[in-house]
Ligand SMILES: Nc1nc2c(ncn2[C@@H]2O[C@H](COP(=O)(O)OP(=O)(O)OP(=O)(O)O)[C@@H](O)[C@H]2O)c(=O)[nH]1
């Protein structure tokens with residue numbers, strides 16, 4: 532993983548983001564309900580404005596009552612969440628998923644608007660719904676994150692409620708969620724330990740660094756989940772090693788500079804790790820598609836050869852035996868031919884005739900398939 536300490540990368544990081552990228556960095560802010568995502572976006576927007584680096588802010592939460600920051604694109608202007616619930620007879624979560632899905636169909640327009648602002652915007656921030664799984668496991672969540680990841684330097688900012696995470700079990704659940712999102716989206720990832728104005732996040736950093744300290748905390752926790760948390764913590768050790776964690780207060784703004792440095796390091800990671808991996812996967816996909824096409828071609832050729840199979844052409848007797856499975860698998864003895872050119876012409880003719888019949892049959896059976904499918 533690239534870090535801000537890497538001297539080569541440091542020189543790059545010291546350059547302002549805008550000079551390195553023609554495109555703004557997209558921050559997708561995720562986190563459990565009430566972790567402070569919206570307040571975090573509000574604070575970040577205010578501080579960036581003060582730095583004369585006004586961000587482009589997008590609200591993707593269709594169910595929020597009000598947006599406490601200057602918003603550039605608001606999902607609520609496009610989709611009426613309550614109407615969606617009524618029209619599709621859905622509950623609150625279903626309503627949010629469907630609203631986000633409807634909005635995702637217009638996401639190309641969002642991309643165009645962000646691209647238009649590329650010249651003078653360094654950061655685009657996406658605030659997401661509290662029901663985190665709506666974004667992480669729905670089709671629209673994947674569409675949005677993958678599209679952004681393919682077009683802009685994109686970083687996932689996972690906001691954790693530090694106050695609630697003093698319980699080792701809650702901390703563990705939060706970390707498991709973060710881990711699963713990281714492996715699903717595979718984008719550079721920053722954990723923001725929010726609300727450090729109330730509780731310092733030092734305990735969490737210690738737990739992540741030293742398993743024994745976490746174990747001690749688990750010992751003190753008498754809940755029946757404690758054992759599970761202990762074993763899971765060992766599993767998460769690898770995840771902790773690579774992850775960037777920043778303490779932040781969405782109320783006071785403490786941790787802002789550290790957060791910006793983490794974003795810069797994440798952008799370097801995006802360029803050095805995500806992009807090459809993304810390109811490699813695209814190449815693999817293209818290769819797989821070509822292979823599949825070749826396989827289908829070969830299969831077709833094989834089927835075709837079985838259909839029109841010249842069993843043997845005996846040069847000694849000049850007898851041509853043609854077995855045509857398409858007409859019942861009987862062998863047909865054709866006439867004796869000694870002239871090779873004549874045979875070639877005849878063969879081409881036979882193949883062409885057969886091919887026409889074959890395709891006619893094929894088309895007929897295909898159209899039947901389609902109708903059947905529709906009926907089913
Ligand atoms: N003390 C303190 N309170 C915070 C901080 N960040 C958020 N809060 C409070 O936490 C509560 C939830 O904050 P929101 O920003 O609405 O959280 P959210 O994650 O957007 O919530 P949903 O969108 O409903 O998931 C509010 O009462 C905030 O005032 C913080 O850094 N410190």
Ligand SMILES: [Mg+2]
Pocket residue numbers: 568569570592595659660661
């Ligand atoms: Mg919110």
